[in-house]
Amino acid sequence: MSKKIIFKAFLVFTFLLLLDILLYSFFELSFKGYFSDISIFWGWFILSIIVIILYWKKKAAKIYLGGLATAILVSILPMLIPFIAIILSMTPHGLYYSQPLPNDYRVQIVNYTPLGKPQLELIENKGLFEKHLNVIKDFDLDLGGRYISQIEKISLLKEDEKSVSLLLHLDQDTREIKFQKSTGNLYPAPEIV
Known part of the structure; x- marks a missing residue:
């Protein structure tokens, strides 16, 4: 696959994830089915890692990785509660x-x-x-x-x-x-x- 196709797929998953978060936050709507939200999240997460690896020489990829790492660390600091909530809501364990x-x-x-x-x-x-x-x-x-x-x-x-x-x-x-x-x-x- 070319870098452009992977990056476009990453943008689509990012858009779907943001749309899902906004619809749920403001209208209590989500995509149909329990596992659709989970699939969108994991698709976005995996594509994020791939995009960071493919574009590692660019400054934006390093900033993006720093932002993701910071978000994960900040969610771990208050006794792991937000981090575990994310894990439970993005896996079938919840x-x-x-x-x-x-x-x-x-x-x-x-x-x-x-x-x-x-x-x-x-x-x-x-x-x-x-x-x-x-x-x-x-x-x-x-x-x-x-x-x-x-x-x-x-x-x-x-x-x-x-x-x-x-x-x-x-x-x-x-x-x-x-x-x-x-x-x-x-x-x-x-x-x-």
């Missing part, structure tokens, strides 16, 4: 459970921080992108003394014009949670089914 649901929904249980507990995310498919409707933490739910990490299965119970209801399976117990579609907010406390 994903505990993922379940596609009918009617263009997906639910997943993830944990992107070493100090936090897993959280449940309800995601709506919007074509090429996905909209994160809600992120639910343990204190948002009454699971009878159990935690989100103990959920064994999640299924779509019902959907109407205004809401989506999920059934959480915990041991022999099940709990229903209901979301407003417009805001993603939970309706009153989960009911025992």
